[in-house]
Amino acid sequence: MSYNKTPSITAETINPKVKIFSYEPCGEIVRRAERLQQEMDENPDSLPFPEIIHCNLGNPQVLGQRPVTFFREVLSLCDNPALLDREEARALFSACAIKRARKIVNSIPGKETGGYTNSQGVKSLRQAVADGISARDGYPSKPDDIFLTDGASAAVNMMLQILIRSHEDGILCPLPEYPLYSASIILHGGTMVPYNLTEDRGWGLEIFEVKRCLEEARSAGLTVRAMVVINPGNPTGQVMSITNQEEIVEFCRKEGLVILADEVYQENVYVENKRFHSFKKVARSLGYDEKDLSIVSFHSVSMGFCGESGRRGGYMEITGFGDDVKGEIYKLASVTICPNIAGQILTSLIMDPPKLGNESFESFEAEKERIHSSFWKRAKTLGKAFSSLEGVSCNNIEGALYIFPRLHLPSLAIKAAKREGVSPDVFYTHRLLDATGIAVVPGSGFHQVSGTIHIRCTILPDEDKIAAMIPRLKGFHESFMNEFRGSEPYMNDLRR
Amino acid sequence: MSYNKTPSITAETINPKVKIFSYEPCGEIVRRAERLQQEMDENPDSLPFPEIIHCNLGNPQVLGQRPVTFFREVLSLCDNPALLDREEARALFSACAIKRARKIVNSIPGKETGGYTNSQGVKSLRQAVADGISARDGYPSKPDDIFLTDGASAAVNMMLQILIRSHEDGILCPLPEYPLYSASIILHGGTMVPYNLTEDRGWGLEIFEVKRCLEEARSAGLTVRAMVVINPGNPTGQVMSITNQEEIVEFCRKEGLVILADEVYQENVYVENKRFHSFKKVARSLGYDEKDLSIVSFHSVSMGFCGESGRRGGYMEITGFGDDVKGEIYKLASVTICPNIAGQILTSLIMDPPKLGNESFESFEAEKERIHSSFWKRAKTLGKAFSSLEGVSCNNIEGALYIFPRLHLPSLAIKAAKREGVSPDVFYTHRLLDATGIAVVPGSGFHQVSGTIHIRCTILPDEDKIAAMIPRLKGFHESFMNEFRGSEPYMNDLRR
Numbered sequence: 004m005s006y007n008k009t010p011s012i013t014a015e016t017i018n019p020k021v022k023i024f025s026y027e028p029c030g031e032i033v034r035r036a037e038r039l040q041q042e043m044d045e046n047p048d049s050l051p052f053p054e055i056i057h058c059n060l061g062n063p064q065v066l067g068q069r070p071v072t073f074f075r076e077v078l079s080l081c082d083n084p085a086l087l088d089r090e091e092a093r094a095l096f097s098a099c100a101i102k103r104a105r106k107i108v109n110s111i112p113g114k115e116t117g118g119y120t121n122s123q124g125v126k127s128l129r130q131a132v133a134d135g136i137s138a139r140d141g142y143p144s145k146p147d148d149i150f151l152t153d154g155a156s157a158a159v160n161m162m163l164q165i166l167i168r169s170h171e172d173g174i175l176c177p178l179p180e181y182p183l184y185s186a187s188i189i190l191h192g193g194t195m196v197p198y199n200l201t202e203d204r205g206w207g208l209e210i211f212e213v214k215r216c217l218e219e220a221r222s223a224g225l226t227v228r229a230m231v232v233i234n235p236g237n238p239t240g241q242v243m244s245i246t247n248q249e250e251i252v253e254f255c256r257k258e259g260l261v262i263l264a265d266e267v268y269q270e271n272v273y274v275e276n277k278r279f280h281s282f283k284k285v286a287r288s289l290g291y292d293e294k295d296l297s298i299v300s301f302h303s304v305s306m307g308f309c310g311e312s313g314r315r316g317g318y319m320e321i322t323g324f325g326d327d328v329k330g331e332i333y334k335l336a337s338v339t340i341c342p343n344i345a346g347q348i349l350t351s352l353i354m355d356p357p358k359l360g361n362e363s364f365e366s367f368e369a370e371k372e373r374i375h376s377s378f379w380k381r382a383k384t385l386g387k388a389f390s391s392l393e394g395v396s397c398n399n400i401e402g403a404l405y406i407f408p409r410l411h412l413p414s415l416a417i418k419a420a421k422r423e424g425v426s427p428d429v430f431y432t433h434r435l436l437d438a439t440g441i442a443v444v445p446g447s448g449f450h451q452v453s454g455t456i457h458i459r460c461t462i463l464p465d466e467d468k469i470a471a472m473i474p475r476l477k478g479f480h481e482s483f484m485n486e487f488r489g490s491e492p493y494m495n496d497l498r499r
Numbered sequence: 500m501s502y503n504k505t506p507s508i509t510a511e512t513i514n515p516k517v518k519i520f521s522y523e524p525c526g527e528i529v530r531r532a533e534r535l536q537q538e539m540d541e542n543p544d545s546l547p548f549p550e551i552i553h554c555n556l557g558n559p560q561v562l563g564q565r566p567v568t569f570f571r572e573v574l575s576l577c578d579n580p581a582l583l584d585r586e587e588a589r590a591l592f593s594a595c596a597i598k599r600a601r602k603i604v605n606s607i608p609g610k611e612t613g614g615y616t617n618s619q620g621v622k623s624l625r626q627a628v629a630d631g632i633s634a635r636d637g638y639p640s641k642p643d644d645i646f647l648t649d650g651a652s653a654a655v656n657m658m659l660q661i662l663i664r665s666h667e668d669g670i671l672c673p674l675p676e677y678p679l680y681s682a683s684i685i686l687h688g689g690t691m692v693p694y695n696l697t698e699d700r701g702w703g704l705e706i707f708e709v710k711r712c713l714e715e716a717r718s719a720g721l722t723v724r725a726m727v728v729i730n731p732g733n734p735t736g737q738v739m740s741i742t743n744q745e746e747i748v749e750f751c752r753k754e755g756l757v758i759l760a761d762e763v764y765q766e767n768v769y770v771e772n773k774r775f776h777s778f779k780k781v782a783r784s785l786g787y788d789e790k791d792l793s794i795v796s797f798h799s800v801s802m803g804f805c806g807e808s809g810r811r812g813g814y815m816e817i818t819g820f821g822d823d824v825k826g827e828i829y830k831l832a833s834v835t836i837c838p839n840i841a842g843q844i845l846t847s848l849i850m851d852p853p854k855l856g857n858e859s860f861e862s863f864e865a866e867k868e869r870i871h872s873s874f875w876k877r878a879k880t881l882g883k884a885f886s887s888l889e890g891v892s893c894n895n896i897e898g899a900l901y902i903f904p905r906l907h908l909p910s911l912a913i914k915a916a917k918r919e920g921v922s923p924d925v926f927y928t929h930r931l932l933d934a935t936g937i938a939v940v941p942g943s944g945f946h947q948v949s950g951t952i953h954i955r956c957t958i959l960p961d962e963d964k965i966a967a968m969i970p971r972l973k974g975f976h977e978s979f980m981n982e983f984r985g986s987e988p989y990m991n992d993l994r995r
Contacts, residue, residue: 011755012724012793014823018664018687021827029618029833060836065614072581079579082841083571086591094587118561119801119808122525153649153811156835164686168514186834190660191514192688228508259507297508305615312615315649315839327510331517337525338682339652340556343811343839345578 024186027448028060028459032432036442052440056472058460059442061237061404063310067465071309071370073363074352076100077107081116081348084108099363107348116344122337124151124318125344128351132318135354140284147329150319150336151347154312155267155303158319160187161335162263162299165328166228167193173225175213175260179407179449179457181237196220196227199452202409205398206239208232210250217258229261230254232282235268235402238449238459240382242277242401248285252296256286261297267317268403270307270353273379277401283322297323304349306404308374316346318354381462381469382406388473389460392480404463407446410456416487428456434483439475520682523944524556524955528928532938548936552968554956555938557733557900559806563961567805567866569859570848572596573603577612577844580604595859603844612840618833620647620814621840624847628814631850636780643825646815646832647843650808651763651799654815656683657831658759658795661824662724663689669721671709671756675903675945675953677733692716692723695948698905701894702735704728706746713754725757726750728778731764731898734945734955736878738773738897744781748792752782757793763813764899766803766849769875773897779818793819800845802900804870812842814850877958877965878902884969885956888976900959903942906952912983924952930979935971 014022036055043050057065064070076096079086081104086092092101108114110127123129129146136144152158160183163174167188173196176184180197188195198216200206213230220227232251234243243251255262264282272279283298303317321329336342356371357363382400389397389408397408412427420430428445435458436442446457464472510518532551539546553561560566572592575582577600582588588597604610606623619625625642632640648654656679662668663684669692672680676693684691694712696702709726716723728747730739739747751758760778768775779794799813817825832838852867853859878896885893885904893904908923916926924941931954932938942953960968 012662012757012820012824014821014827016664017661017824017827021661021831024830024834026830026833029836030830060615062615063613064611065609067609070611070613075579075581079575079582082578083575085568085571086575089591091587091590095582095585095591113561113563115560115566117559117566117807117809119556119558153839154835160835165513165517166508168512183834190831190834261508311613313613313837313840315835315837324508325510328508328513331510331513334520334522334526335517335686337522338520338679338686339650339656339811340525341809341811343649343842344809345841346839 020190020192024182024189025448026182026186027444028182030448031429032059032436032442032444035433035436039436039440050440051438052475055440055442056464056468057442058464059444061306061461061463062312063306063404063463064312066461066463067468068310068374068463069370070311071367073097073100073357073367074309074311074349077104077352078345078348080104081107082345084114084116097363099357099361103352107351116348120341120344120347122333122341124149124342124347128347129318131351131355133320136281136320140281140287142284142287144320148321150321150332151342151350152317152319152336153315153342153346154305155265155301155317155319156183157315157342158301158317159183159263159265161332162319163187163193164191164335165332166261167191170194171225173220173227174263175216175220175227175230177208177231177233177236179238179446179451180231181233181265182448182450184231185450194220194225196225197450200236200239200241202398202452202455205401206236206241206407208243208247208251210247210254213251213254227258227260229263231263231265233265234282235271235279237265237268237403238405238407240398240400240403240405240407242272242274242279244277245280245285248280248282249289252282252286252289252291256291256296261299264298264300266300267303267306269302270309270375271378271404272402273382274399274401279402283320293323295323302350304346304353307353308371309349309353310374311349314346314349315343316349318350377466378404378462381464381466384466384469384473385460385462388476392477393484395480400462404461405459406462407449407457407459410458412456413484413487413489415489416483419487428458431456431483432458435476435479438479439472441472441476516686516688520678520685521944522678522682523940524678526944527925528555528932528938528940531929531932535932535936546936547934548971551936551938552960552964553938554960555940557802557957557959558808559802559900559959560808562957562959563964564806564870564959565866566807567863569593569596569853569863570805570807570845573600573848574841574844576600577603578841580610580612593859595853595857599848603847612844616837616840616843618829618837620645620838620843624843625814627847627851632777632816636777636783638780638783640816644817646817646828647838647846648813648815648832649811649838649842650801651761651797651813651815652679653811653838654797654813655679655759655761656686657828658815659683659689660687660831661828662757663687666690667721669716669723670759671712671716671723671726673704673727673729673732675734675942675947676727677729677761678944678946680727681946690716690721692721693946696732696735696737698894698948698951701897702732702737702903704739704743704747706750709747709750723754723756725759727759727761729761730778731767731775733761733764733899734901734903736894736896736899736901736903738768738770738775740773741776741781744776744778745785748778748782748785748787752787752792757795757819760794760796762796763799763802765798766805766871767874767900768898769878770895770897775898779816789819791819798846800842800849803849804867805845805849806870807845810842810845811839812845814846873962874900874958877960877962880962880965880969881956881958884972888973889980891976896958900957901955902958903945903953903955906954908952909980909983909985911985912979915983924954927952927979928954931972931975934975935968937968937972
């Protein structure tokens with residue numbers, strides 16, 4: 004297509020910041036999977052696998068997770084409050100859901116669920132979130148500190164937009180990272196200051212490494228404003244120890260860094276010896292309050308047992324900022340007027356679920372427990388499967404929804420990748436997808452340590468799908484290794 | 500509150516771009532109204548009015564507009580697809596809504612409404628939007644050109660982020676403007692190039708004025724990339740003539756400017772002699788296609804008879820951009836993964852409503868017609884009321900949801916405002932709110948021509964509310980004028 008001569012918009016003339024960043028979980032692998040899907044739709048027998056399994060995103064419901072009944076009942080009633088007064092509704096909805104939906108609708112100014120709300124979210128729903136945080140942590144939370152958002156990504160974007168003034172402002176981020184952070188930092192014109200998690204210590208965060216990175220950044224002239232911590236980890240699946248969290252709190256307090264705590268996997272902790280603790284709780288238990296430390300906690304309805312990713316609901320709790328700063332954050336939120344109401348309602352529900360004594364309590368808990376224990380089972384099954392593959396090692400999954408195995412590929416595979424002009428992880432994931440229909444994200448999409456090769460695979464396909472997936476994965480890996488084995492040794496470390 | 504000594508986050512040290520912009524429809528007037536509401540809640544008899552009427556935002560349902568039954572039925576069923584197979588649901592939902600909801604749920608990959616979707620939105624829903632546009636315009640539209648978004652604001656933000664590279668990039672915007680544009684341009688580091696609408700020609704857009712502004716901007720070294728047009732106008736309520744639109748198309752084509760067409764009020768045209776025409780339709784009817792001109796059309800579920808503002812649904816149709824640019828827009832959209840599903844579904848419904856022959860068609864049309872004719876009635880009533888006030892003039896409302904009257908205030912009022920350190924329009928709106936509970940936005944929030952005084956008031960309060968509001972408005976205005984009349988003349992023009 005040719006364009007008119009006047010200065011038109013081409014990929015060369017758009018905002019270069021948009022061009023620089025990458026967001027692989029929704030990137031090339033998705034487009035490749037879509038092309039395959041189209042081929043399959045046109046000719047169902049054209050491909051050597053029965054279906055594409057999207058392990059590239061933490062997208063529970065697309066992979067078979069059933070939504071939690073109580074959540075959907077309340078949402079459905081709030082969408083159509085006319086049902087609340089209909090006798091016939093009692094046959095379709097639990098009394099508990101009717102009661103909750105009525106309470107929610109009545110607490111919304113105008114008593115309708117279709118209006119713009121306060122840019123921070125409906126006050127009563129923020130109150131429910133704050134109460135849930137208070138109950139979770141044992142330390143008080145205030146509705147004025149809660150911003151309901153269109154998912155955690157929107158909240159992270161907003162906070163980075165507030166913090167970043169220029170490329171001289173740095174944000175400490177873990178590597179491997181969830182690429183929302185690098186993307187958002189680039190888009191807002193800041194500088195990412197990466198610190199490495201230590202793979203052979205279970206992807207642990209070592210404070211001396213963070214300190215080293217901070218000092219290096221400062222000597223390069225950067226003003227480091229905040230430290231991102233993802234706990235439980237994405238893509239790494241580790242759960243921090245409380246001692247580690249305390250070190251981080253002390254460090255950030257001493258260095259004047261805002262803690263940006265990505266806590267969206269707080270409901271996804273599997274191992275017996277670990278529990279989720281919010282950074283705010285850890286700070287308060289050390290005796291630090293708002294005047295000592297700024298902490299932002301991000302949470303979402305997308306993960307956990309809720310899994311309502313497409314609803315785009317979440318919150319951030321902002322503590323240790325003055326009212327003037329909160330006023331500016333409010334103003335920024337108001338540019339898109341308000342977060343979507345279904346997301347707001349769901350966010351209140353995950354933080355204020357049915358309680359002991361409520362009619363729906365037992366069935367709710369049963370659904371939750373079933374999802375949770377299945378996650379754990381799937382994590383173990385997939386972990387075992389990946390670990391059994393030749394040249395593949397992976398840490399235990401302690402939490403979150405991903406496995407991030409490391410691959411040691413034959414040097415002939417590395418060379419073949421080079422010939423195709425792609426990195427070895429990309430080469431492997433494309434081959435895997437084409438041969439098996441399993442879509443995973445190459446580790447380079449998460450800025451893995453340079454020279455290593457990883458893939459990120461979600462544990463979300465349901466148990467039957469995982470059972471079907473494993474032989475395909477094993478078969479593919481075996482023939483991949485056989486194809487490239489040759490006589491040369493494995494490339495355990497590309498940095499050599 | 501005192502903060503630790505290390506470089507902490509204060510209003511002085513946040514991103515200055517956030518500090519600069521203002522967004523008055525959700526700004527000071529809302530905070531003032533909230534304070535009054537709190538006073539009323541604590542002591543119901545403390546204020547001289549029975550309720551606060553929020554005329555500051557185009558927020559239909561908070562002001563009493565009933566949601567459209569078909570839309571809510573479909574949403575409610577899509578939220579809880581388990582209902583689709585329940586016999587009892589037939590008592591509560593129309594067959595038409597059940598059919599539509601089933602079709603939508605079945606067309607979503609994974610057949611669940613809780614998963615992340617394609618970052619551009621679900622393909623089948625984009626197809627419905629594209630088909631609706633084709634039917635509306637008589638020119639084809641493609642689902643690949645549709646981006647479903649969390650409301651039009653998110654879409655505008657995204658496009659400006661794509662277009663703006665630095666402060667040397669300019670965007671032509673009408674004055675008075677909807678402040679989303681200035682806010683977003685500031686946040687993305689660009690330069691707004693304002694052009695004035697002509698108040699005494701019914702807020703008409705005069706192409707020689709736009710040309711003058713373009714040339715001035717170019718001589719100042721700016722690269723002007725796009726022209727924003729809002730049709731029907733916000734806050735000005737005018738509807739463009741087709742001749743005027745043709746001039747704009749010719750102008751933008753010749754000058755290589757992207758047309759950013761804010762068409763969110765396309766369903767809100769009231770006068771007999773005007774109709775809505777999309778800019779894309781006008782361009783195609785002039786014989787221009789994708790290679791001649793880039794056009795982005797924004798639409799939303801917030802306005803019109805739908806009025807589902809809090810759902811945050813909308814789309815942009817992007818034509819005249821290469822696939823590489825569209826790929827970058829897709830990547831930008833993927834940073835927040837996907838728009839919320841309820842908003843996506845509603846967007847498909849407004850573009851693909853019940854048709855003749857569908858069971859719900861007649862009741863749907865009746866609801867739509869009732870809302871529409873009531874808008875028109877309210878616009879006329881409010882227009883008449885404002886025009887009857889001493890020193891107030893206002894143009895006819897042809898479309899959209901606002902009246903934007905001009906005030907000619909006594910010079911003593913101007914002086915009183917000055918003493919309070921606020922502009923006269925802010926002074927007037929604060930006084931109006933405190934005395935009557937009616938919240939309107941000062942014209943300075945829309946960058947009215949310097950030296951003039953306007954207020955923006957939505958026509959959305961229901962007919963009973965408007966009837967109750969008018970005597971309060973008249974009473975207030977009369978005593979305001981009496982208070983400040985003195986012996987000095989009106990300040991018709993502050994520029995003197």
